[in-house]
Amino acid sequence: MRFSLNQWTTRHWPLPDLAEGCAAAGVTGVGLWREPVADYGVARTTELMRDHGLTVTSLCRGGFFQDPAALDDNRRAIEEAAELGAPVLCLVSGGLPDGSRDLDGARSRVADVLAELAPYAGEHGVRLALEPLHPMYASDRCVVSTLGQALDLAAPFPSSQVGVMIDTYHLWWDPDVWDGIARAGAVGRLALFQVADWVTPLPEGVLTGRGMLGDGCIELRRFREAVDATGYTGPIEVEIFNEELWAMPGQEALALTLSRYKEHIT
Amino acid sequence: MRFSLNQWTTRHWPLPDLAEGCAAAGVTGVGLWREPVADYGVARTTELMRDHGLTVTSLCRGGFFQDPAALDDNRRAIEEAAELGAPVLCLVSGGLPDGSRDLDGARSRVADVLAELAPYAGEHGVRLALEPLHPMYASDRCVVSTLGQALDLAAPFPSSQVGVMIDTYHLWWDPDVWDGIARAGAVGRLALFQVADWVTPLPEGVLTGRGMLGDGCIELRRFREAVDATGYTGPIEVEIFNEELWAMPGQEALALTLSRYKEHIT
Numbered sequence: 229m230r231f232s233l234n235q236w237t238t239r240h241w242p243l244p245d246l247a248e249g250c251a252a253a254g255v256t257g258v259g260l261w262r263e264p265v266a267d268y269g270v271a272r273t274t275e276l277m278r279d280h281g282l283t284v285t286s287l288c289r290g291g292f293f294q295d296p297a298a299l300d301d302n303r304r305a306i307e308e309a310a311e312l313g314a315p316v317l318c319l320v321s322g323g324l325p326d327g328s329r330d331l332d333g334a335r336s337r338v339a340d341v342l343a344e345l346a347p348y349a350g351e352h353g354v355r356l357a358l359e360p361l362h363p364m365y366a367s368d369r370c371v372v373s374t375l376g377q378a379l380d381l382a383a384p385f386p387s388s389q390v391g392v393m394i395d396t397y398h399l400w401w402d403p404d405v406w407d408g409i410a411r412a413g414a415v416g417r418l419a420l421f422q423v424a425d426w427v428t429p430l431p432e433g434v435l436t437g438r439g440m441l442g443d444g445c446i447e448l449r450r451f452r453e454a455v456d457a458t459g460y461t462g463p464i465e466v467e468i469f470n471e472e473l474w475a476m477p478g479q480e481a482l483a484l485t486l487s488r489y490k491e492h493i494t
Numbered sequence: 495m496r497f498s499l500n501q502w503t504t505r506h507w508p509l510p511d512l513a514e515g516c517a518a519a520g521v522t523g524v525g526l527w528r529e530p531v532a533d534y535g536v537a538r539t540t541e542l543m544r545d546h547g548l549t550v551t552s553l554c555r556g557g558f559f560q561d562p563a564a565l566d567d568n569r570r571a572i573e574e575a576a577e578l579g580a581p582v583l584c585l586v587s588g589g590l591p592d593g594s595r596d597l598d599g600a601r602s603r604v605a606d607v608l609a610e611l612a613p614y615a616g617e618h619g620v621r622l623a624l625e626p627l628h629p630m631y632a633s634d635r636c637v638v639s640t641l642g643q644a645l646d647l648a649a650p651f652p653s654s655q656v657g658v659m660i661d662t663y664h665l666w667w668d669p670d671v672w673d674g675i676a677r678a679g680a681v682g683r684l685a686l687f688q689v690a691d692w693v694t695p696l697p698e699g700v701l702t703g704r705g706m707l708g709d710g711c712i713e714l715r716r717f718r719e720a721v722d723a724t725g726y727t728g729p730i731e732v733e734i735f736n737e738e739l740w741a742m743p744g745q746e747a748l749a750l751t752l753s754r755y756k757e758h759i760t
Contacts, residue, residue, distance in 0.1 A: 366666075434696050
């Protein structure tokens with residue numbers, strides 16, 4: 229089963245309930261987030277996952293490279309991913325520093341910090357996965373906005389150390405995305421595939437308006453087929469930031485997600 | 495003076511007041527919108543502009559090519575632009591039809607309708623200007639999301655009939671934008687340059703959150719210099735959709751806009 233539940237999809241579901249609920253639903257993969265894992269404890273989380281037959285498909289997230297403490301914080305994130313057995317650490321590269329207009333500089337900084345982190349990730353058996361975020365987040369969350377740009381940033385490093393993520397929500401609009409997916413596959417950089425749908429109107433702050441699979445306008449199955457065509461056989465994580473979904477009981481949200489996944493992805 | 499006041503920047507300023515206010519401030523160019531022009535009358539507007547020594551630098555807007563009535567409506571827009579003496583008709587290409595996920599199809603439709611309209615625009619001495627809009631509008635306003643894509647769509651037509659617009663708000667995040675501007679200049683397609691700044695958080699619906707020049711993170715002067723470097727000597731239209739600005743008296747909003755223009759653009 230390639231389906232993986234990204235924890236943020238059922239954001240308020242406590243980790244033990246999530247583990248039990250996933251196991252009950254036959255789900256075998258979960259993408260975890262650092263903050264709830266830290267609250268529960270990394271070692272305890274590792275044990276909890278193992279006890280429920282769950283694989284940690286990714287840890288979200290490192291990045292935010294403009295932060296002065298970025299290097300230390302990302303090293304800790306790599307260590308946590310290694311302890312959890314997560315093969316992939318998701319990287320959201322961060323926006324512009326306060327008051328800055330130097331987008332090129334912020335993008336260069338991503339390259340510089342990656343150069344520091346990549347060998348450390350390699351030593352820990354963790355792959356860094358650069359996530360291009362939708363351009364509407366370019367100033368405040370992530371200066372890496374396209375798949376092509378993420379691939380260019382990853383290129384100097386061994387593909388075992390640095391890959392890219394493909395999230396349908398962030399990339400669906402890009403006329404170059406199909407070429408980009410093929411390129412990511414050809415150069416062995418496709419580290420993780422995530423899915424969410426695009427719906428409008430966008431909410432204030434544009435953070436929590438991702439759509440349940442099938443509710444929006446993204447050709448989700450076309451993405452899955454394009455990713456598969458590169459030879460990617462890894463997990464398909466469903467990651468949906470959505471207030472309505474978060475208001476649902478975890479088990480119900482998971483059931484809806486699984487049903488939509490079967491209908492629109494497989 | 496290359497400064498031009500796009501009418502939407504002072505959205506609630508009645509046309510006669512706007513004409514008088516611009517003349518009093520030494521402004522010689524205005525970008526007009528079809529709806530208020532229709533309310534005032536095209537012929538009366540033409541006369542009003544002439545009486546105040548104002549040049550109409552563009553008419554906003556045609557496009558919305560997915561609409562079944564698009565062809566007729568755009569022909570009327572071309573006729574109106576010609577009557578106003580506006581050299582450029584701004585085109586916002588429209589989003590996906592309701593319930594559609596066929597982004598490629600919607601993009602093809604833009605090409606098809608352009609082919610119908612381009613000769614008609616040529617006969618009227620009006621240049622169609624394809625505006626790439628920020629990717630956050632791709633589903634509901636404009637399936638043309640990058641400058642490169644706009645240039646590809648314009649390519650089959652004589653450059654006197656179809657050009658592209660460069661609006662800093664829509665394009666600032668694009669790592670390829672500097673190459674795109676140079677390319678637009680090299681192929682003679684740069685029809686209009688508009689400026690607004692990027693500020694966050696974005697408001698609900700993301701339509702009215704554009705920033706006053708200098709309030710955001712765009713390298714505005716770098717854009718102006720890159721556009722100038724192509725040989726473009728046309729107007730620089732300030733087009734800002736912003737609730738706070740709209741709440742100001744027109745003359746005050748214009749004075750602020752002019753002052754920021756001098757500080758951040760020239």
